[in-house]
Amino acid sequence: MAGVGESLKKARLDRGLTLEDVERLTRIRVRYIKALEDEAFDILPGQAYTKGFLRTYARHLDLNIEELLPLLPDSVANPEDKWKNAVQVKPIRTKPIWLKPAISVAMAVCALIVVVSIAHFTHASAGEEPLLLPNPPFISASDDDARSSFSIEYPDAPPTDTQPPENVPPVQQPATGVTVQITGKQDCWMDVRADGEQVIYGVVLAGETKEIKAKDAVTFVTIGNAPGIQIAVNGIVQPSLGVNNQTVVNNITYSKEP
Secondary structure (H helix, E strand, O other), rough: OOOOHHHHHHHHHOOOOHHHHHHHHHHHHHHHHHHHHHHHHOOOHHHHHHHHHHHHHHHHHHOOHOOOOOOOOOOHHHHHHHHHHOOOOOOOOOOOOOOHHHHHHHHHHHHHHHHHHHHHHHHHHHOOOOOOOOOOOOOOOOOOHHHOOOOOOOOOOOOOOOOOOOOOOOOOOOOOEEEEEEEEEEEEEEEEOOOOOEEEEEEEEEOOOEEEEEEOOOEEEEEEEEEEEEEEEEEEOOOOOOOOOOOEEEEEEOOOOO
């Protein structure tokens, strides 16, 4: 039985399509289409994109994707298998970074104690009286002048206005822009722009959810499988963009304006 690439190429040539024709139909770049036909899967951006591109390409050529998927190499069909025999690396335990500063501080304190002790011993051995700090003056509890000199005066608290403000206008909430949430029901290729900047150019897989935030507008330049996605704008689910016989939809814009 022919391989994946040979089946795709034969179906394309039977329909009289060039690589550029397929690019316009599927919105998949010629480089990736040729990589599928040559089975050069390492050129594709990722294994998830490989299956997504293959589904989109096969759908436009009326090929049965379920017959093509078993023909993929194991490294593409089951990428997780290559990690089963991976060597587990144990993390290297290191000392806490705070330990070194703590040791340095402790050593500095010990050094200070030693220096003070040596100075005190040297001063005492020379026959000199150790230096003593003078005692603070004693103030009798009956001395009214002393007590008054240490009295603390607290300023009067400013009067508080307990009256609630009147006729305060409501605070206007700023516009939050537009948030579009895309949920894949089926694999769907799309080209999406947020305020004119491209944010998605590839396949949204079934079960995958992507959220796009824009200041003014989100535009779907092309959707390759419109019934295969659900779109919610600012939390409101939008009607389906197509039916089974209308899969490609172009230039759909959602803006923050009602």
